[in-house]
Amino acid sequence: MDPETRKQIEWILMPPLMEVLPHQFENGARFKGFRALCDYCGGEIRLPQVHGGIVSLSHNRCVVNARARCPECAMHCEYHYLLDAEGEMSARRLAGPDDHLAQ
Numbered sequence: 001m002d003p004e005t006r007k008q009i010e011w012i013l014m015p016p017l018m019e020v021l022p023h024q025f026e027n028g029a030r031f032k033g034f035r036a037l038c039d040y041c042g043g044e045i046r047l048p049q050v051h052g053g054i055v056s057l058s059h060n061r062c063v064v065n066a067r068a069r070c071p072e073c074a075m076h077c078e079y080h081y082l083l084d085a086e087g088e089m090s091a092r093r094l095a096g097p098d099d100h101l102a103q
């Protein structure tokens, strides 16, 4: 199976990210989603096209593990963000599509 087909199947199997949004942290901060831009063509990917989930790491930190299908070029992009709601909310994109999240 070529990598793009594998990504497509994984994307289909993941629930829409919107189902778990907004994510509420214990300190009351809320994460309502992000503006995804395609890694391949730079096109904007709207939230309904983003699938995935959110894993809490601690009270005010979580990892967003999401994939999106670009409506422009039909490529699948992967987004891994570490969200930190301690103080000012920050989002850091984690490196590499092949990163696997350690539990």
Ligand SMILES: [Zn+2]
Residues within 6 Å of the ligand: 038, 039, 040, 041, 042, 043, 070, 071, 072, 073, 074, 075
């Ligand atoms: Zn694209």
